[in-house]
Amino acid sequence: MSEKRNKIFKAIADPTRREIFHVLVIDSALSISQLSTQFDISRQGVTKHLKLLEEAKMVNIQAKGRERYCEASLDALQEIKNWLSFYDVFWDDKLKALGDHLDQMT
């Protein structure tokens, strides 16, 4: 479904969300409170961002006692790579066309 794609593109659109993801890739796993200390916004602000990241499958959260630990899920990025890969064909075509053009100049 394209809904999955929409969600991840929405998720990475916000710079704070990209930074949260970045932090979690580097330093997993962190509780929500621990994570929040690294940002200027409130814990609830971070929680809201986490919700979107979680819906986009970019972050997994699991409860442990009274804390909830977050970890980044790299696999979700495949959706973006898939989107990009479609355009590689056209990119290559243009490079090829440029190559042909350069060949003609010799």
Place this chain on the structure above:
Amino acid sequence: MSEKRNKIFKAIADPTRREIFHVLVIDSALSISQLSTQFDISRQGVTKHLKLLEEAKMVNIQAKGRERYCEASLDALQEIKNWLSFYDVFWDDKLKALGDHLDQMT
């Protein structure tokens, strides 16, 4: 600068914008009016999307007579690839760790 990155991530966040880009990759170059016929929103709506795409360097527009022709610029996608490439390292690490783990099982 990160402003460039912000702009392209914003640009691709909207599904209509992604579709406009897609159409322009397939069928460049189209005038704004021609392009608009392919979407349910108004011409001005499309123009607004084009403005963001242009600022993100994903689309180039040049006037020809009373028309303005739009074409997609694939190069802008490199910014997204750059962002993704950082995480490839971690991805590989995890695969490697998985590999090591599987080795231990034999």
Place this chain on the structure above:
DNA sequence: TTTATATGCAACAAAATGGTTGCGTATGAA
């Protein structure tokens, strides 16, 4: 010249976004 087309600009409106604060609850520590 007159008319039709392609466009930009501005004002507007509804909805989404990104953030806040306050409060209630569950869990861990003293």
Place this chain on the structure above:
DNA sequence: TTCATACGCAACCATTTTGTTGCATATAAA
């Protein structure tokens, strides 16, 4: 048990986003 911590939920608010319509202008066509 009592207190502090980690969290979710809901209400609220300002700004941005995504769309609209109306109108003015420049260019092409009749």
